[in-house]
Amino acid sequence: MKALDRLVRETQAQARIPALSAAVHRADRPLWTHSVGAAPDAAFRIGSVTKTFTAVLVMRARDAGLLDLDDPIGRHLDVSAHGELTVRRLLSHTSGIQREPYGDVWDTLVAPDAVTLVADLERVERVLPPARRFHYSNLGVALLGLAVGRLRGGTWGEVLAAEVLGPLGLTGTSVARPENATTGYLVDAYSDAARPEPPLDFGAVGPAAQLWSTAADMAKWAAFLADPAAVDPAGAVLAPATLDEMRWPATTTDQGLWAVGFGLGLILVPRGDRVVHVGHDGAMPGFLAGVYGRPRALTGQPGPAGFGAAVLGASGTALETVDLPHKLLDAAAEQDPAEIEPWTPGEPAPEAYRSVLGRWWSEGFEQVFSWHDGALRSRGAADPAGRPPAVFRPSTDNPDILRTVSGREVGELLRLTRAADGRVVRMHWATYRLTRDQQTFEGHSFTA
Template identity: 35%
Template sequence: MTSFEALLPSTERALLHRVAVAQAEGRSPSFAAGVVRDGETVWFGSRSCVDGHAPEAETQYRIGSITKVFTAVLVMRLRDEGLLSLEDPLEKHLKDTGVGEVTIAQLLGHSAGLAAETPSPWWERTPGTVRPLLTDVLGERPQPHPAGRLHHYSNPGYTLLGSLVEALRGRSWAEALRIEILEPLGLRRTTVQPVAPHAGGFAVHPWADVMLPEPAQDLGIMAPAGQLWSTVGDLCRFAAFLAEGDDRVLSRASVEEMRVPAAPSAAGDGESGYGLGLQLLRKDGRTLIGHTGSLPGFVACLWVSVDDGLATVALANATSGPLTALVAADLLRIVAEAEPRIPEPWRPLPAAEVDHELLALTGPWYWGTYAYGLRVGPARGVTLEPLRGVGRRASFRALPEGGWVGLDGYYAGETLRVVRRADGSVSHLDLGSFVFTREPYEPGDAVPGGVDEAGWRGL
């Protein structure tokens, strides 16, 4: 992918203008943001109400629930090492929680039916010592909804996942985080406790231009749900990882799996969704993945558009007011529209990769009278897509034993295979019992229900 050292000056000014408006209209003591393009941080900007003291790229802010993405990565690492299955009930690895029948996948995707918050007092504004045990976090009615039925965001659910990491690793969540994610990715300014330079958190009076410091509590057992402090620089590096993966931490395939919707959207969420630890959002015609975050005194957001090769981070130190999720999406849109991604040049396959038997399968196929086209992709993968109108398009990955498995859409997980006649010639394609033939309702082909002997006719 062609990359550039810096953005165009006009693009940089548009980005700075958006951050300046966000800081002014959001009435935030400071606002900091960054842009990643093709894995490299290409822009940083900030505004502050203190002249000459604007935050820098390595100034820490509290990032709240963006912490959950880090916790989810730790759980996915356990899965990839074979220490657990996402379909395992929690009680297989963590005993006596009272909600042991929920699965790890349900916890990751907030579909376990758990309560959104802990019992009183409010966990974000009280020290973690108030609730030292999981039973203190879950309370007397930990599961107000049936497991697996709907998406219901749950902070206690990620506390359970943090405790799961500790149980299987034999070390604290914070230590596992440092060893397994922060050090390999070089996130030296992402910490459990604030390390100078860091912003102070403030509540801004809704009806007057005055501020009140917010307490920065150590969340204790709730830390996996929202404890972390980080910087624009570190979160930009983390965003690059979420776009491409990093085998030192989590493979590209596993990171891609985290982006797949894991549960239905909650009522009223519009085009939003949730994967395995990642929020999903359709905005401005593109799919954004990442997470928002807030704790008293701070709001934060990280968005990645994989198709555009872009990511943005927005951080502010006010309890409410700055719309970091909207600003981060706007920053991404500004760059995508002003400097659209330049595609790789088309190149033919190397001669050694040309599969003439596979080439013979390309072109039109018919499911009944619906016309589809089969196209060969990299690594012997194929795509099947309608030639006109609306239909079920899908990409398929080649299987070692032959055939292909669907990667997306209606056919995700379904098997596409070639069915041959006794003489070895191709009869048809079978896709989960759907028969695709070279001609629509060709006599003698394997058409379900057969073909009328009189054939095609007019009125």
């Protein structure tokens, strides 16, 4: 798309980025890529976008029963201090552990090996109480990467290649610097000079920031984080329900400005009107990266499946790089929207639930129950069009007891009460009574 090409060129020129590569992945269109100053398949450092891969490895281990998110890290890693910090807190950056490993890594440019990193934990501070607030920590994610490697019987890089990169076909992503690597630069603030930044191997802190990748690979990765069913339909890497768990905001990153949230290893960026972008930014000397996808489930509206964007830049100071993927997703959705799927007739509601359909009242408010896509649903009569409905599934042993599986009151029960002729005449949802007419809590009706 010419509009997307222009966004990339404007960003490269205005932010003075020596090399810039961008891609948009969506299931209903061919891959779009555009590069300035670099080959389309050039590899860049992606910095902290690496953390999203480590987070997926942690959740895979959880789903395999190898750990629990509330386990202390010391249960899975022989540490000399801070072993009580939980996997969940480390993954959501709410553990309170200091940002970097002990020492001045960014002065020496020498990262510790695994033995040194663990031994130096005795000198590491807990700068905040656990669960107090968001505090970003490369050290915390490094510990998670070491734990995953130990649980799987290999290094973090070996486990990553076997469990994620290989199954998803991310052939342009690597731990080591590849042959097609781009040089990263510091661009002078007061002239057009650009000075190459030194390469840095992050050693045992690699699970937090080590990877190299291409824009095409990262756009596909962003689409996976947003819509795994479209990118990995067999669920070989991670179940969609687990990605949904990771996307739930655990904390906000700024108490005074609720503009960015953080889930389990993922950054959440609201874009208005129930649109949220999920992914991560990354920085290493001479490089910046932004990798984000747009989950359809959060919009309440039909949109592109498998929709993700990535922008990789060879300048360590051009923050426009990390804003550009959001602009690309917005522009692609607006100027080239997904096709509208035609409505087709479906199956009617089963006889057992037909008397549930229609309008009910609870707490003085009107609810509308309907049957769509093989499930009972409920929406507030005054809900805006974009708000997703509550969806119910019957229990296996009693069809008159249903579980709320998504939407409002998720997890709670809906209980049906029937008259002698089998009609549903009253319901209780999360213990609140629903009746066909508006009633007080004492059961007084206001119908004529």
